[in-house]
Each structure stands twice: as structure tokens, then as C-alpha cells.
Amino acid sequence: MSSGRLHSPALIAVSLLVPLALVALTMAVGANGTPALQGTVTTILCNLIIVLGLQVFIGNSGVYSFGQLGFASAGAYVAALLTLPATFAALQTPALPHLVASAQLGPLLSTLIAAAACGVLAAVVGLPLMRTSTLAIPISTFAFLIVIYNVLANWDRISGGSSGLVSIPRTTGIASAGLWAGAAVVAALAFKWSARGYRLQATREDEVAARSLGIGVTRERLIAFALSGVLCGIGGALAAHQSGVLIPTTFYFGATVTTVTMLVVGGARSVFGAVLGTITVSTVNEVLRNVEGGAHLLGVVSVGRTPGLAAIGVGLILLATMIAMPDGLTGGREAGGLSRGPRLRAMRPILGSTTNGAVEPARAEPAGGSALCAEGVSVAFGGLRVLRGVDLTLRRGEALGLIGPNGAGKTTLVNVLSGFLTPDTGAVSLDGVDVGGRSPARLARAGLTRTFQAALPFPHLSVLESVAVGAMGVGVGRRQAVAVATGVLDRLGMREQAASRAGSLPPASQRLLGVARALATGPRYLLLDEPAAGLSEIEGEELVAILRGVLEDFGCGVLLIEHEMSVVMSLCPQVQVIDDGVTLRVGSPAEVQADPAVVEAYLGSSYLAAASA
Amino acid sequence: MTELVQNLIDAVALGSLYALIALGVTVIYTVMGMMNFAHGEFIMLSAYALYVLAGLPFAVAVGGALVTGVLIAIAAERVAFRPVRKADLSAQLVTSLAVATILQNIVMGAVDARPKSVATPGFISESTQLGGVSVPNLEFLTLGLTAVVLACLGWLLYRTRAGLAMRAAAENFEMARLLGVQADRVIALSFAVSGALAAAVGVLLVMQTGQVSPTMGLTPVLVGFVAVTIGGFGRMFGAVLGGLLLGVIASLLGAYLPESLLPFRDAFVFSLPVAILIVRPHGLLGAATGEARV
Numbered sequence: 001m002s003s004g005r006l007h008s009p010a011l012i013a014v015s016l017l018v019p020l021a022l023v024a025l026t027m028a029v030g031a032n033g034t035p036a037l038q039g040t041v042t043t044i045l046c047n048l049i050i051v052l053g054l055q056v057f058i059g060n061s062g063v064y065s066f067g068q069l070g071f072a073s074a075g076a077y078v079a080a081l082l083t084l085p086a087t088f089a090a091l092q093t094p095a096l097p098h099l100v101a102s103a104q105l106g107p108l109l110s111t112l113i114a115a116a117a118c119g120v121l122a123a124v125v126g127l128p129l130m131r132t133s134t135l136a137i138p139i140s141t142f143a144f145l146i147v148i149y150n151v152l153a154n155w156d157r158i159s160g161g162s163s164g165l166v167s168i169p170r171t172t173g174i175a176s177a178g179l180w181a182g183a184a185v186v187a188a189l190a191f192k193w194s195a196r197g198y199r200l201q202a203t204r205e206d207e208v209a210a211r212s213l214g215i216g217v218t219r220e221r222l223i224a225f226a227l228s229g230v231l232c233g234i235g236g237a238l239a240a241h242q243s244g245v246l247i248p249t250t251f252y253f254g255a256t257v258t259t260v261t262m263l264v265v266g267g268a269r270s271v272f273g274a275v276l277g278t279i280t281v282s283t284v285n286e287v288l289r290n291v292e293g294g295a296h297l298l299g300v301v302s303v304g305r306t307p308g309l310a311a312i313g314v315g316l317i318l319l320a321t322m323i324a325m326p327d328g329l330t331g332g333r334e335a336g337g338l339s340r341g342p343r344l345r346a347m348r349p350i351l352g353s354t355t356n357g358a359v360e361p362a363r364a365e366p367a368g369g370s371a372l373c374a375e376g377v378s379v380a381f382g383g384l385r386v387l388r389g390v391d392l393t394l395r396r397g398e399a400l401g402l403i404g405p406n407g408a409g410k411t412t413l414v415n416v417l418s419g420f421l422t423p424d425t426g427a428v429s430l431d432g433v434d435v436g437g438r439s440p441a442r443l444a445r446a447g448l449t450r451t452f453q454a455a456l457p458f459p460h461l462s463v464l465e466s467v468a469v470g471a472m473g474v475g476v477g478r479r480q481a482v483a484v485a486t487g488v489l490d491r492l493g494m495r496e497q498a499a500s501r502a503g504s505l506p507p508a509s510q511r512l513l514g515v516a517r518a519l520a521t522g523p524r525y526l527l528l529d530e531p532a533a534g535l536s537e538i539e540g541e542e543l544v545a546i547l548r549g550v551l552e553d554f555g556c557g558v559l560l561i562e563h564e565m566s567v568v569m570s571l572c573p574q575v576q577v578i579d580d581g582v583t584l585r586v587g588s589p590a591e592v593q594a595d596p597a598v599v600e601a602y603l604g605s606s607y608l609a610a611a612s613a
Numbered sequence: 614m615t616e617l618v619q620n621l622i623d624a625v626a627l628g629s630l631y632a633l634i635a636l637g638v639t640v641i642y643t644v645m646g647m648m649n650f651a652h653g654e655f656i657m658l659s660a661y662a663l664y665v666l667a668g669l670p671f672a673v674a675v676g677g678a679l680v681t682g683v684l685i686a687i688a689a690e691r692v693a694f695r696p697v698r699k700a701d702l703s704a705q706l707v708t709s710l711a712v713a714t715i716l717q718n719i720v721m722g723a724v725d726a727r728p729k730s731v732a733t734p735g736f737i738s739e740s741t742q743l744g745g746v747s748v749p750n751l752e753f754l755t756l757g758l759t760a761v762v763l764a765c766l767g768w769l770l771y772r773t774r775a776g777l778a779m780r781a782a783a784e785n786f787e788m789a790r791l792l793g794v795q796a797d798r799v800i801a802l803s804f805a806v807s808g809a810l811a812a813a814v815g816v817l818l819v820m821q822t823g824q825v826s827p828t829m830g831l832t833p834v835l836v837g838f839v840a841v842t843i844g845g846f847g848r849m850f851g852a853v854l855g856g857l858l859l860g861v862i863a864s865l866l867g868a869y870l871p872e873s874l875l876p877f878r879d880a881f882v883f884s885l886p887v888a889i890l891i892v893r894p895h896g897l898l899g900a901a902t903g904e905a906r907v
Contacts, residue, residue, distance in 0.1 A: 132895075133846075135702055140839075150876075154877055257714050307726055308721035312714075316711075318710070
């Protein structure tokens, strides 16, 4: 049975082995080289671990942090202080606690302690920072980098101050750096393909949609930030033990630009990209560095001393990449996905037999009443009163249509029900429990999910991944999530498209995908905000036909928002009409159509004319 | 009492300098949604104009710095930022980081990595006695220049057609374009304004320290970023407020921190945004509804 997999074994194998082979190749180049080349290669491998650390956070979250080199710096100092010979320690860091100064640990133990320390530091620093916005994170993490630098440069009696530390045991060689780098590749891929990794990638692809699926953005970012801190700490620790000297500027502004360039050049979204980018940029950097000191190119052209050349080169590479190739050399794909193009048709076998029953909501029936209720909900934007005391009751297993002309307040009501908007007055309860003020993510985990008027796809994830993220978002494990997603896709007739990138689907399929994603959360209540909006009439009718078949199976309460009267009438036994922020009528489609107030306010004379024709 | 007044004047002077930096950053952000790392290099290059034009009368050199700041900013926009105008803010930020690295290292290679001293007019290093308080003339100059710049910016934004176009673009760029505002021209103008602000800061920094160095822009640009973050993105007034606040706090920390903690002043200053963002995740004046609209 092949279900339970998001990727074919071949893709996994290639995606793992190609970057590992690149690491091995790099090691081999160094192992047979001069001592200088060996040192260079070891440094590249240490940088690779740091860049993989950047990939874990930046690549999966899509949010730039410029503070990760601060963790490399911290890791380097921790590891150095733990291993410094006692005589040198007494000289360079007189105030160091005796326990640390006399520790003189081995390379492995000191690296592990540095990794743990950086993980804790990143978690503590990230706790406030990850709460802020996508734009504030790069800036506040940069501020963190300065804080770390400032402390290290001035805490003379512990860190050795601006002159730094010397005589650190040089225990990192090609072999140890390469092994750690290989482990980092595996760790970064394992994280990317874990349920956590997918939840984080979903926030990168579309933050709002991710929240609607139960994903807590702050929490997922924080976990990756801490893991990234661990990897950066390891890279820093190994680098300190490679060079034997350490100053506060070793991992500062310049190193930040260089490592970010490495990540971006390869393609930040992919681990393969991190490896490829590190090797490419390091090579260019190394060549330019040799020229910088004055060199003969090809034995003919003589170049004088040109300080700053390597850094200018790195800057130009970064600039050219951002302008001409923002997805990097790999286009953000893993090695296993490169040759197949965006549609990945050859991967189809991942979908095995239908997993019957997997799509049913896993939750037990709650004890309280089983309905989603809104009472007296009012919302005003400035002076504009969009909702004025609206009540709504959606019972489990019932389909309720919500109709009204444009601007009636339908979407605002859905935003209130799904937790995206806090009403000025009024209460919302879920199965008898007051859920006012709960976040969309918490509501999704409690069984209330919504879709949006726009499809909001996760463009870089496959269809199967997109739907599986829905289940992962509410806490379903990775394997089970894939089974759920497979079942949902089968039921919606999207099995053929499972391996396509979500961003490559036609609009109608993206719309259906949004519904599939929401269904995968196993909702007890599902709010569909104009699922047919923007589709052609035929596409809309097809969508409605699919929905009609599906909604009964899933047994959830469905609130269908539409301004196309016919869609609602054909799907919903019960209809609520709102206009100008108040409820006009609740009743069967026939009753609603017969109500003169509804006809006047919403349907208009043209509808009457059409109906009687 | 005298000491307190003295310290407060110092604090406000530093705060105005920081406000000028923050304004330069925020002008670009409001119009094209980009946080520009290279703003520090605009400052640095303007300062180097003073170094290069050292033999000329100081006023001429200052004019040269102003022209340099404006031209560099416009050139950077044309070459590097226009191609990524439609990219997301992370991509734009990284692009500006690349531009900053390139400019900084060109100066490092072309001039020198080490700081160079620049002679400034004598009266700048003198002080004026005001009722027992001795105020350095440079602080008068900083306060006066900030007031003039704010007045000019206010005039430009609220009294001219170009300013109206800039404000419209800041509100809703696409809509402004549809209504006939020429995107290229508005953005170029914003960069020119930003470059002029950078030049003012560069000149003040040279007067303060008497030297230039290739990395002199790094701390100012981060000060500007942090100030904008504190104040709330995309708000001119927020930027001024954030800059003032940051400068006042930095200055007072310098005056009142115990001797043993003084070297860590920057650590305290740059931890400030974290402290503020814990309480207000979208800055002091940032909209509470800063979350993505549904």
C-alpha cells in the first residue's frame, strides 16, 4: 500500500542523496588538497551548516532573519570557552567561572552543549520576536545581532573583548565538519517534510489561509527559529575549532550577507539550494579573495591589491540573483523534483487505494448543543455599521444558505464567525461554548473551518501536500494526514491532480482545492465564502454539483455564502437573507422567494420578471 | 538641575538626528513598501563627498554632499530597485542589502578601509553658554536643521503637486497609478528626498565625529530601521516619534548608566524594540489591525 506518502521513494532518495553527494564531493576535493585547501573546504562545510540553519527558518517560513549569525557567534564562543586550555583561559578570560574555564571538554561534547545553548537562546529571543510581523522580524533580528556583537565585544573578562580569543584547540577537520554537514542536510530535509515543516511552509505560502486551517503562525515560526539556532550554533562551534581564533566580528554583518547570499543563490525554499548555493558562492568568493591580495589571472593579467573585491562580488551575485532569478539556481525545488517540471506527472503512484473512512471527522460528538450560534453580532468600520445585531444558527449536518446583495455584510459575518474579526457587540458560541475572541487557528482546531472568496492556494506545494496540510494544521500526524488528504481528493475527483503544484492549477480547480483543504481539517462546521465567485457559469455549476455530493458525506454543518440566488436555492434547504447589516428573513427557499421584503431589497424586479417568464 | 537640562538637550539633539534617519527610511517605505538597507550607504557616500571636497569652502562641500546623496539614491533606484519593485518585501530588503554591500566595499577598495579624518569649521566644536548650561553649537545646528528639514518635507508633501502624488502613492500605489500618477517619477522623487535626508545626516555625523569610514552607515541605518519599527511602519509621524524616542533613550542611557554597564549601551538601545514589540507587536503607532486583510 502506497498511501501515507507525500513523495515517491525515488524522489525522497534523490532529494537526500544528491545534496549528500555534493557534501561528500566537497570533502573529497579538500582531502587530497594542500593544507590551505583543506582549511578552506572545512570552512565551507562549517558555513554550509549555518546556511542550512538559515534554510530551516527562512526557507520554510519565507521570513528573513538577519540574526541567525548571532547564534553562530554565541555557539562559537560557548564551544571555544568550554575547550580553551586552562592556562590560556586564565589569561584571556579571567572572569570566566572556574567550572567553565577548567572544563576543557572534547570537541563533540562542547559542540553539543553549544548547540543546546543556542537552541535555548533562540527560543527565548524568538518568543517575543516571532509575535511581530513579517517585516518587523528581519529588523528586530538584526537588532539582536548587534546586541550579541556589542556584548561579546565589550564583555572583556568573559569573551576576551574585541581582540577575541586565540589558541582555541583546532579540532575540526574535513571529516568532522563533513559529517556534521551531512547530518544537517538530513535534519533540514526531515524538518521540511515533517508535519511541523509543512505547517510552517503553509504560513509562507499564504498566512491567512494557513491560519484558517488551524495553524498557529507564531508557534510554528518559533519552533523553526529555535531549530535554526541549534544548527547555526553547531556551525559556529565547528568553525571556531577550525580556525582556532575568534573575534566578535567573525560572525557579524559581513558573514550575514555572505550566508544569506548563499541561501538565496541556491534557492531558499530548498535544502538542495542551500547546499548548491553555499558551494557556488564559496567558490567564487575564494577565487576573488585570491585576486584581492594581488594575483596573476591565467598567468597573464596582473591584478593589484584590491581590497573589498570578494565582498563586492558577493554583493553583485546577490543583486543579480534577486533581479534575474529570485527563486535561485534550483528554483526552490529539491533535487528529486528538478527533472520533472512543475507537474511531476511521473510521481503519480504515490496515491494508492482509497482510504475509506479516513475523511470522516475524527472528533467525538460534544456534550453541549451541536450548533454554531451567533447572537446580536454588530460590527462597525469607523462610522459604517456593517452588521447590526445579526443572529445566526447553523446546526450540525445542516446546509444553510446566506444570501444578500453585495455589501450586505455576508463576508463580515463569516469573518466574525471564523475568528478573523472581533465583533463590537454580540456573542459566538460553538456547540454551546462561548468562543468569542478565539483565534481562527484555535477555532479550526475546535472544528470550525472556512474558505475564502479568493482561492488563496499554497502555490509551491503540491495538491496532495496542500490538502494534507489541512489535516496537519489541526494536529493530525503526517501519515494520517496523507491518508485523509488522499480520501478527500478521491471524493472530490481531484486524484489526477494530486502531484501538480497548487499554483499551476486552473482557477476552478484552485477553488475546489480550497474546499478540499478545509474538508481535510475534519470540520464539524464549514463556512464557504462564495465558492463559485470568479468562475464561469459552467465552472460554477460543476462546482456546485461536486459540493452537493460531498457535503452530505462529510456530515458537517455548512454555511454557504453566495449572491447567486440559484446556487443557494439548489443546495440549501434553509436560507437566511441579510441586507444592509440586518436579517431580512430565514426560511426555506420557497418562503424566502415569496417574501416581498426580500424580493424588493435583494432579488429586484428583474428576478421576478425572470422567474415568471 | 543644570546637568539634567544639559542631558535633556543632548538627548533631544540625538533624537532629532535619529528622526532624520528614520524619515529617510520611511519615505521609501511609504511609497514603495521597501525597507532600504542601502540608506546607510547613502549617508556614508554623502559623508565621503565632504572628504573628497575637503579643500573647498565648507558650504560648497556640503552642497556637494547633498548632490551626492540625491544622485546616488536615484541611481540605486534606477539600477537595482526598479527591477524588484513588484517583488515581495523580503526580496526587496535582500536586494537593498546587496546594494549596501556593494557600495560599502567599493568605497573600501577605492579609498581605504580605515577611517579618514575630515576638517570641519571651528565654530562647530565650540559651545554656547545659555544660563549656566553649555550647549555645543553642533546641537543647535542639528536641532535647527531637523526643524528646517521637517518644514521643507511638510511643504513638499502638503503644498505641492509632487507631494500630493507621493501621498496618494503612499495610500494606494495601484490606485494612484490608475488615476494618472506616474509611478517612476514619484518613486524617483521619493528616492531623491530620501537621498537628501541621508546627506543631511551624513554631514551632521561628520561634524560630530570629524571622520568618515566605509562602515559608518551601518549603525545609522539600523537605528533608522529600529526607529521605524518602534514608531509603526509607513507612518511619517511614527518615524519621527520613534527616532526621537530612540535618541533620547540612547542619550540618557549614556548619561545615567553605571560605569560598568556603559560599554553595553548599544545592547540596551537595540533591545528596546524587542521590549516595545512585546507590548505592541505593530509598533507604537502601528495599526492594531495590522494583520492581513481577509
